[in-house]
């Protein structure tokens with residue numbers, strides 16, 4: 463691989479900036495065969511940098527597009543392609559809405575646009591488009607609302623003011639410039655949400671659709687999908703799902719105009735608790751793989767299914783291991799003698815616990831390290847343990863070593879695991895539960911093993927590939 467010794471964690475097929483800092487994905491749009499990703503760059507003063515991809519695996523950096531000024535930083539937001547020229551900047555102008563974070567803490571909502579496919583942006587001369595004289599009001603995300611052919615925008619009122627509760631405010635506009643307040647989806651727990659978006663998704667297996675509102679609750683350093691109804695004015699929730707059960711999943715955004723009618727999401731793979739303390743090989747920050755979100759009707763409501771974007775299949779090289787119906791016992795790992803090892807792998811497997819008390823898969827194993835995925839069939843708990851997966855979670859991250867989720871009852875555990883040089887993303891129960899975590903193993907730790915404790919288990923199927931972006 464191309465990475466020097468000094469940079470053992472640079473991802474192969476996840477986006478990370480070549481230099482400098484990155485946090486939230488911003489302004490995800492698709493235009494003329496190109497996926498655009500803008501993102502929060504600048505460790506101390508934030509701005510929007512830009513990258514593009516045609517295959518969602520390899521990305522090209524395109525530089526800073528919305529810079530900060532002496533007194534106003536460019537915080538997170540979203541973008542749209544104005545195909546009807548509602549704003550008057552030109553047909554197919556890319557219009558970005560972002561938060562102006564003033565040095566005195568005030569946050570207002572601003573606009574910048576591009577008429578050359580995202581190469582250059584101009585800040586709108588009459589900014590801000592949503593005025594404010596308070597702080598804690600950020601992350602505007604616009605979308606087209608088909609029923610009345612006008613724009614909507616969600617933006618987070620992170621803290622209540624004298625006249626507005628905390629929550630997600632919804633605005634309406636005919637032209638992306640003039641915005642009218644419609645309602646607030648109230649954050650009753652007062653958790654403080656950041657980075658909202660809102661999109662409609664059909665429910666598979668039912669002749670209906672729901673609106674999905676991802677938010678990032680600040681205190682939990684996580685993402686929730688609020689799912690419910692939206693009538694163009696107000697959002698009403700019916701269900702709330704945890705988007706992911708790992709520690710490194712924040713500030714999810716969605717490609718609003720994806721051509722294949724999928725809902726494709728991207729998330730910052732880090733945690734504010736320790737993001738600024740991680741290793742610093744000259745760059746900091748990595749995104750998850752792009753994931754699709756689908757809804758399925760389920761006995762207890764809706765199931766939210768997340769999968770890696772199909773494009774990731776292109777990164778697979780020939781299988782490095784395949785197993786069919788092999789026993790796993792405390793003394794026998796059916797992977798012994800296979801070629802399966804590496805720092806960039808995809809592993810798909812189904813394991814029946816049989817009489818074992820715990821089954822699992824250890825990845826990035828080496829002389830001194832391991833990252834362990836385990837499953838306890840008696841209570842259905844899936845765990846990820848990175849306590850021995852390298853250092854660097856910083857003083858604030860020391861508690862965040864093992865994470866767990868209860869899976870739906872099943873006879874066999876199915877897992878799809880994506881391993882890159884500094885991450886392990888787990889898709890369990892056919893994508894019904896995911897777990898995303900950073901790890902910082904040494905270069906020697908490339909092993910993979912299957913295990914069963916106190917009894918016998920059977921690996922029904924396993925196929926593993928090396929993933930490469932080249």
Ligand code: FRU
Nearest residue numbers: 486502508537538600656713
């Ligand atoms: C979320 C966040 C956003 C803000 C941005 C600043 O990670 O705090 O609310 O706009 O980061 O970079």
